[in-house]
Amino acid sequence: DQVSNEMLDLDELRAQRASVFHRQLSREPYDLDEAWDFARSNAERCGMAATLARAKSTGDTVAIPRAGVAHWDAQLELMRTLSAAGAGVVPITVDSLTRSLKFEDAAKALAQSTPDRSVLNGYPLLAHGVERTRELISSVDRPVIVRANAIDLRLVAETAFASGATGFVSGPMYATLEYSKLGSLEVSIPNWQYIFRLMGEYAAHGVPIVEDAIGFAQSGTCSVPSLMHVGVVLDALIMAGQGVKHIVPYQMLQGHVAQDVAGCLAVGTLTDEYLAKLGFGDVRTYVASSDWNGAFPSRQPDAYGLLAANVLACAIARTPVNYVKTIEEGIGVPTAAANAASIRFTRYLTHLISRQAASLISPEVQFELELNLMEARAILDAVLDMGDGDPVRGSISALAVGVLDIPFSPNVHVRGNVLPVRDADGAVRFLDRGALPLPAAALRIEAERLASRRARSGSGELSYQDVIDDLSFLEFEEPTLPEG
Template structure:
């Protein structure tokens, strides 16, 4: 395996594909030409990329939940409930954990046990096991676009089956579905495997079928500074574009400070477009997604709705193309369909009310945007330098050097030396920059912001701030102040 940021040649792709399609029996049903013909018959209003482009042009924010259960009919029932009762604009099909780890025999057992129990005993939809025809049944049974959401380091067979099965959007990437999810999987392997995923989607594009791709924005989901998630999103977008992907949604996980979150969404789109154009990818459409708060939730349902509504307001004011919705039952485990619909409706209400309002361009917003862009460029440019211009090689070396360092990630490929915490206004800063390739001015800015909070709270700058901030929102606060 030679890892380079270069479009996979057909001979190599087809050689890999023979092995991929043999991983489970449903791979035998994949017929690329037939799948292309099937996609050409999908109505325009059910195509993810078309819906996103329309929303971007009109300045609307679309609403999308997370959801997935084991049995096909129950999954269809759930998705239709989220549209009819929850008023979702876009739908997910969240994949189960066994499938995410390519454990298809155990997924099959989970399907059988779920049938016996009459309810889902898996935490998602086992798409590979269900196969192409049943995936098509799901897509044909709803009237809005559906995306595959998962968390799979090796997602090649899942991509083959689900795209042939009529799904028009696919989430993930070789970094974002490895470092935050896995401990021992080599980064070069996942980037290589996801080159296959993106090349497959590039081949659909060449055949006239646009499949939306979405790198997973929130990463570890808690206190991830914008420049780190931006850098990963930009890198995964560039890797995808090289393989022929033309429609990309870059994501960001809400941190909670309104000014910082608005600045993050707006800079994410402009920076991604900047780097795509820099490398000659002029015809890639970029949209954005805000993930509502991914950290701990209050157990009290009313307080949870407050967190959800704050995320909805942030998405609308930032002008995100879509928002991924949480539910008031986040603190209690897998939500019911009723709770899921409630979260969607609360978000829909806020987004509708704020649709015609804009955040004024004030000095604080400009400063935040300038800082995020400067920090992100430091990381991405250093990554390119480490790879001598090759982004794939540079990414491996950047993780080895701590130039990219994702807070709280379990992967041994990740340095784990960066510590984020909130400043006195609740914006996420760096308590410890470690080996991030920042200028001295940027490092001083973060130090001063954290010192300001420490002085206000009359305590030393320490890791205790990080701990306090992780649990703060679950306790009804943004900043983890000492008692």
């Protein structure tokens, strides 16, 4: 059977559930009727879709942190602290051992963890199990999103939904092309379709679950926004194909306010446009801006500055969601206090700026928005054409020939011929577009916008060294003053 965007047959989902639970956990699948009963009343008490819908209609922005520790008591304390600091949805970030299906190793590390010392970089969801995690989720007065990312999160998703999580993260584009060296879309798309089909079944039984569409090129380094939008839309189309009804198009912010605002606006427009085009007009979307995913300054005041630049863009774009990093991102997994301070800071600045939003949409934002839309549509239309309208087939074919391509991907199936570089103002442009099918008008604009940086460089040309120099764009050292 060729992989496609067709909806997975229900009997096929049942068969796959039985085999995955048997293979990875040596047990029968969770009883879905029982899970739906718990999850339905939990979602009615505190569901993420309702929270995001409210924010979207009132123009508010829900701040959501990332956070996970091994010990149950500490996780509860962490979630309560973040909720008190202003998090509108609270996270359970899952540890890496669980994400890579090493459930027994995760259980051993949990046994060595105490409330004060986490041996894991997140919450070992499978080791705690459904009953304990239901207790955890029932003990907080905010909706809960389970956060993880890997090619095979089928049991993590099963356990999250049965435990009452009403939000989940990632999809095949992001998990495969940004987080896996050897994985292929042919293998990871069916794994994710299982999860999305399961979400669709929860939704059909009264449990709306929200899913983040992150796409690709939004991890670790800067990238051109239009290319990020393409991945988000493809992940969203694959989600919708299996019956997911609540999608969060994701926009990583990169420190150039006008381009970041435009990115948030464009990704929402494009996701809605292509969902409608492919017949998924009933899907609801809630754009999320996310703090810069690359290297953070390790000095806390600098990190506050970067968070502020991100909040500014998010508040001007009035995105319903803001995924917030912390002032300790440059150091490691944050303490609860640093995480809470970062949330409070974000809430404060959002409150201050968001009411000024309309007056801050500048002509430069409009310019970037139109460029993003033109470029992303050209790539998306070419990808869909290659699959005769099917986004799954199109993605697989397009990736093979570089019509889909990503800078700095760790994945061996990606051509990797695209290079992003910042212009003199810090907006990200294509230095090399590889084989991406960009319209001539867009290429002209991209080149024009690089002219001032080109002029500044000694040789008058930009090179790979400029791309490398951009890695430290978000760091700042005072110029040394001459003695005397």
